[in-house]
Amino acid sequence: MRIDWWTIGLQTINLVVLLWLLGRFFFRPMTRVVAERRAAANKMLDAAKAAQEKAEAATKEAEAERERVAASRLEALEAARKEAEAQRAKLIEAAHEEARRERAEAEAALDHARGQAEAQLARQANALAADMAARLLEAPAAKLPLASFLPELEHALAALPEATREKLATEAAPATLVNARTLGEAEQQAVREALGRALGHEAVLTFDTDPALIAGLRLSGGMAVLDVNLRADLDRVTARLDARDE
């Protein structure tokens, strides 16, 4: 066995050269690229972290905004509710007012209607009373003599204007004398005489009968109608009563 020192020397030199070459062309670039990648990765992680923090901040802000919006919404709702309540109270008040007014009107209308009904009732009562009086008077009135009415008729004629009196019961315009019962010839004559005295000229009369008068006379001719009978009296009394009741 022999050691070749030349070979040892050459191999040593070879290895040193290889050491240098590999260090320069292999290990240094590899280390650099790994370090660069690590730096890039760190940078990316930092960026990602920053982005995450930003996103979190944005999320928080959005949350705050949402809460703000919710609060303002609640506020708006509360305000709307209050306004609605006020409106409702106003409406209720107006409705009450309206109801009160309508009730008052209805009461007034009712009062009026009642008054009318009462008046109507009173009129009916008056009419009934007049009717009753007429029925009551029928029998005794038949016994009244004609003469008891004549003075009153004469008095009424005297109250008429002169011109009217002259034209009444003339030949041209005879007057109609209505009595409750049929007059006899003598009575007719007495009437003619009495009227002739009152008129100042001869009375031209036609005679008629109307039981509705109960008792008494009605003289009608031209423009004048003279009532001297119980029916006319009753009518006057009824009218006075009606006027008092209204």
Next chain:
Amino acid sequence: MKSPLVVEPLFYIGPVPITQPVVATWVIMAVMVLFSILLSRHLKQRPGRTQAVMELITGALDHQIEDVVQSDPAPYRVLIGTIFLFVLIANWSGMLPGVEPPTAHLETDAALALLVFAATLYHGVRSNGLVGYLKTFAEPTWIMIPLNLVEQITRTFSLIIRLFGNVMSGVFVIGIMLSLAGLLVPIPLMALDLLTGAVQAYIFAILGCVFIGAAVSEGRDTASQERSPS
């Protein structure tokens, strides 16, 4: 019959005899450097398959160095990495027909061990100072100085002989097998040789790392021990 351990010069450059291991080493160097240049020109932030594998190897180396030395691997990366890759490729180059691995010759192993020895001295002195480094030979007591000195030599020799013996024996076994039964029979042994080559490369690199780490940290331990009583 001449000894297979003797290397005959292939040719001479001047007075210098150029032997087969030297030529094989040159070829391996050329391949490694070319590959490195090609790779370094195409390094990217997003690594391709080759770059990823290379990064994996350098990363694993860094981890191993860091585990052994217990400090930043940067100052030792190039030396340990180069030794590991060169020994690995040299061991495996024996699989190529007609190529005898350079590590199957004592001279190459001696050169590698010499490199480790020199690196041990350099890093020991650099991290502890010359006096500090020399002091580590007197640890734990001065009586140990001869032993420590001898240890430096013997462990270097053990490096040489271990690598040489393993690779050379593999080559021999395959040679014998080939001469006995040429077809298929040597294949399992060649596979074993691949494993042996990788293991030996790893052992050589790690042992170199351990020696350097010891030279660096012994001084550190001494210094801390000297400081701690006060």
